[in-house]
Amino acid sequence: MSVFLSNAVIAFLLAEFVLLVLMSISLFYVVRIVRSWDYNALTSLQYSLEKQNYLVNTILLFCVCIKIVLFIFFALCLNELSDIVPGAMCSAGVIGSNKFGGILMLTKILLIFGLGIWLVINKLDLQALNFPYLKKKYAIFICLFVMILLELCIEISFFYNIPLKVPVFCCSVTFQAPKLPFGYTNFGLVSVFYVLFFVILVLNFLKQSMTSFVANLLFLVLSYYAITYFFGLYVYEQPNHKCPYCMLKGDYFYVGYLIWGSLFLGVFYGLMPYLVEIITKTNYS
Structure with missing residues (x-):
């Protein structure tokens, strides 16, 4: 038996992968916007970039909000896995079952705070008339995208290395x-x-x-x-x-x-x- 057969794990990883695809598409346009953006230019290219900017913002806003919701779903997923991991009575046993658990949890917490900061900067940028923080917020997004890509790799490694035959320590010991x-x-x-x-x-x-x-x-x-x-x-x-x-x-x-x-x-x-x-x-x- 593998944890990858769990409905919760399948749904969670599928949602993470879909969000990564959406963010990858957005990244393509983000790089183009950052390289060619000139708010004072009266060209068809700038007009096109401004329309793309609103589209990318909408996609990213959706992805960021769903990513925060997935953090809660991840906790629920761990609770479900505690029923099949020997020795685990709660998420503590699942998280501590291998070396990737602690790293993954820390990465997720840092990402939550990073995504929150992006939401604030994005709001301030859209409220202004001349998009003064556009390049900065997209630079933050690129950093967050790298972290999300790294997070997905850690998630797969974490789930893959969860033992289902060897008892783990849980909160009563940890x-x-x-x-x-x-x-x-x-x-x-x-x-x-x-x-x-x-x-x-x-x-x-x-x-x-x-x-x-x-x-x-x-x-x-x-x-x-x-x-x-x-x-x-x-x-x-x-x-x-x-x-x-x-x-x-x-x-x-x-x-x-x-x-x-x-x-x-x-x-x-x-x-x-x-x-x-x-x-x-x-x-x-």
Whole structure:
């Protein structure tokens, strides 16, 4: 038996491949637009490029939105695979079943943030009259396209190397040993969590984008530990159940999607102002 026979895996990889084809078609026009774009030119070529620009934007907007939805579907796919992977009780066992799992998850998270930044830059570019960020947003897209191509290769390697005969370690083993950073206790971890959260609110109010950027990066890492080793215990109602993935299952009413989704969304809005200011060379508020 192979995981490639799973309906969820087939549907997921097929959707990823279709999006890659659409993005590849868009890439062809993106290169042409970037090479020949001159907003001040009154030529038939420029007129044609502007029409192609709107078409490409529509395709990319669709692809980016679907890509974000596929991130959620990937989590559901892992939950389904946990039923056939020996020793796996949740996504933690599937992700940790081979060396590609952690790399794939990190790549997907980075892509989600990168695609979000592209959406913001694209919106700012379309709102302006002269498309001031057109070349920059397409340069970002080209980088994201390379990452998406790499992601698909890692996905195939990950699914191919999932063992179906050898038992894997799951959350009961992986997250059982204390792994809090800097020797924190749970009390210290939660205290720093709330202090940093308050600091971020103050920095956002004062519009200190660069400092807020650094604070949000720290908050993202700290929140992972806080949710896994403290807040998650109240979700599971068990003092020894430490796992960032089990809360994504139906047994806990899929509350993990709300918890992790709100965390990623909040951190994204905290990181965004500084990144947008770097890209656009303007103040963003």
